[in-house]
Amino acid sequence: MDRRRLLALAVALASPGLMASGAAKKDEKKKSGGTSYIQFQALAATITRPNGRRGVLTVEVGLDVPNAKLREKAELNLPRLRAAFVQTLQIYAAGMTTSMPPNPDVLGATMQRDADRILGQKGAKLLLGTMLIN
Secondary structure (H helix, E strand, O other): OOHHHHHHHHHHHHHHHHHHHHHHHHHHOOOOOOOOEEEOOOEEEEEEOOOOOEEEEEEEEEEEOOOHHHHHHHHHOHHHHHHHHHHHHHHHHHOOOOOOOOOHHHHHHHHHHHHHHHHOOOOOEEEEEEEEEO
16 A cells, blocks of 8 residues: 555544544633633723823723522623623723722722622622723
């Protein structure tokens, strides 16, 4: 048998096994923060900087939901949660004075209420990450 045909046959037989193991590795990859953590894309709102120009307040947000049923509900409601968080951030940013830094306690408590309202129960813990003014 020709070497090229033998090599082509070996590659064709090995390919499904290689592809399956690659897909399995992707599924096994651990999410950052663990399996109960749901991370959102960074949220942004416009602010007025001390020099009078426009700036952007960017906040990283995540939810820690240990209850599997509630986590599933949270994953189904990701667009609603994100919209509520962005609206809360925009309202908060509109009320900020130019020399005032963002207050994570106030913002976190308000976003936690939004999460509890949308999910219909308590049990999801809001986690705030980096707060950056650009």
